[in-house]
Amino acid sequence: QVHLVQSGPEVKKPGASVKVSCKASGYTFTSYGINWVRQAPGQGLEWMGWINPYNGHTNYAQKFQGRVTMTTDTSTSTAYMELRSLRSDDTAVYYCARRIGEPYFDYWGQGTLVTVSS
Amino acid sequence: QSVLTQPPSVSAAPGQKVTISCSGSSANIGNNYVSWYQQLPGTAPKLLIYDNNKRPSGIPDRFSGSKSGTSATLAITGLQTGDEADYYCGTWDNSLTADVFGGGTKLTV
Numbered sequence: 001q002v003h004l005v006q007s008g009p010e011v012k013k014p015g016a017s018v019k020v021s022c023k024a025s026g027y028t029f030t031s032y033g034i035n036w037v038r039q040a041p042g043q044g045l046e047w048m049g050w051i052n053p054y055n056g057h058t059n060y061a062q063k064f065q066g067r068v069t070m071t072t073d074t075s076t077s078t079a080y081m082e083l084r085s086l087r088s089d090d091t092a093v094y095y096c097a098r099r100i101g102e103p104y105f106d107y108w109g110q111g112t113l114v115t116v117s118s
Numbered sequence: 119q120s121v122l123t124q125p126p127s128v129s130a131a132p133g134q135k136v137t138i139s140c141s142g143s144s145a146n147i148g149n150n151y152v153s154w155y156q157q158l159p160g161t162a163p164k165l166l167i168y169d170n171n172k173r174p175s176g177i178p179d180r181f182s183g184s185k186s187g188t189s190a191t192l193a194i195t196g197l198q199t200g201d202e203a204d205y206y207c208g209t210w211d212n213s214l215t216a217d218v219f220g221g222g223t224k225l226t227v
Binding site: 035037044045046047050059061062095097101102103104105106107108109110111 | 120150151153155157162163164165168169174204206208210214215216217218219220221222
C-alpha cells in the first residue's frame with residue numbers, strides 16, 4: 001500500500017528557509033517521480049516542480065527558480081523540498097505527490113502547513 | 119490567473135448530473151492527457167480521472183472524463199452530498215514545460 005507521509009507544520013519568519021520532508025513507502029521509490037504542489041489559504045493548487053529520485057533530475061516551475069531546491073535520499077525513500085527567502089505569501093499547505101504516467105499524480109501526502117509570519 | 123480555465127462553482131440537486139469544464143490551449147490540453155482531482159474540505163487532493171477518461175481502482179463509474187480539442191470535461195452522475203468538494207483539472211504544458219492546474223471548481227450538491 002502506497003503512503004506518502006510528510007513532516008509536521010512549520011512557522012517561519014520572513015526571509016527564513018523551510019525544508020519539508022515526504023517519506024514514501026509501499027513502492028520502489030526510484031521508479032516514480034515526486035511532485036511538490038502548494039495551496040495557499042482559500043486558493044487553488046499550484047505546481048512547484050518535481051524530482052526524479054532515480055537520477056536526481058529536477059524541473060522547477062519558473063516562479064520558484066532560484067528559491068526552491070528538491071532533493072531525495074534514496075536510502076530512506078524520502079523526498080525533500082526546501083524553499084528559501086520566505087515571504088508572507090508563501091504561507092500555504094505544501095503537498096508531495098507521486099508522479100506517474102503522462103503524467104498524473106496518483107498518491108498524495110497529507111500536506112504540511114507552512115506559516116510565514118513575523 | 120490559471121493556465122487552465124474552470125468555472126468557479128457549479129451546483130445541482132442530489133441524484134442529478136453535473137459537468138465541469140476545463141479549457142486550455144494547444145500547448146496543454148490539446149496535445150496532452152488530462153487528469154482530474156477531487157479535494158474534499160480539509161483533505162489532500164485525490165486522483166479521480168487520468169489519461170482523459172480512465173478511473174483509478176476504487177473510483178465509482180459515476181465519475182467520467184472526456185476531452186475534445188483544447189477542452190476537457192468531468193461529468194458526475196447520481197450526485198450525492200458526499201460529492202461536495204473542489205475539483206481540479208491538470209495537465210502538462212509544452213510551452214511552459216510545467217504541470218498546470220485549473221483554478222478549481224466548487225461543487226455544491
